[in-house]
Amino acid sequence: MIEFRQVDRFTEPAFSSMQREVFAIIPGARVASQSTAKSEVTHRYIHFDPDAQKVRIGAFDAVQLVGWSIGWQLTPERFYMSNSGVVARYQRRGIYSHLVAQMLDAAAAMGCSEVVSQHLPDNRAVLEAKAKLGFVRDGFCFSDEFGEMVRLRHSLRT
Secondary structure, eight states: OEEEEEESOOOTTHHHHHHHHHHTTSTTOOOOOSSOOGGGOOSTTOOOOTTSOEEEEEEEETTEEEEEEEEEESSSSEEEEEEEEEOGGGTTSSHHHHHHHHHHHHHHHTTOSEEEEEEOTTOHHHHHHHHHTTOEEEEEEEETTTEEEEEEEEEOOO
16 A cells, blocks of 8 residues: 655655656656755746755655655745656556645645646656646746746646
8 A cells, every 4th residue: 555645855865766767768857856956947937945845745655665746835825846756667556646636735735826837748647647637737938957848737726
């Protein structure tokens, strides 16, 4: 049974190794650090505050981390989902959707009214999963590191 829980940090170097494994199948993707360097978020859509409280949610099979999501509050109203993934052998079990739902709950608990994210246009699995969870396309942006990105937005207002 998969257990989902919020953690302060993921264990290194195992976490970075798992990210490399998950993102290896996505063209143009690369591994980001847990702290997220400022250079990683260089476009106007996201204003990274290195002091922002990060939310890290892990999906665990016993003690083994098999999926994760990282995000932080950008403004009092806006939460940014930065980095998520699920190890290949655990995909197609609803783990990613559950991680997203937990992030939406965390953002709502922080008082945010919307959650935003950015994705490579080729990452159809994530774009489709988030659409099913109520995210809508909010346009495109350009990242110095990744090129063209699709912006998604989810309203937390009822």
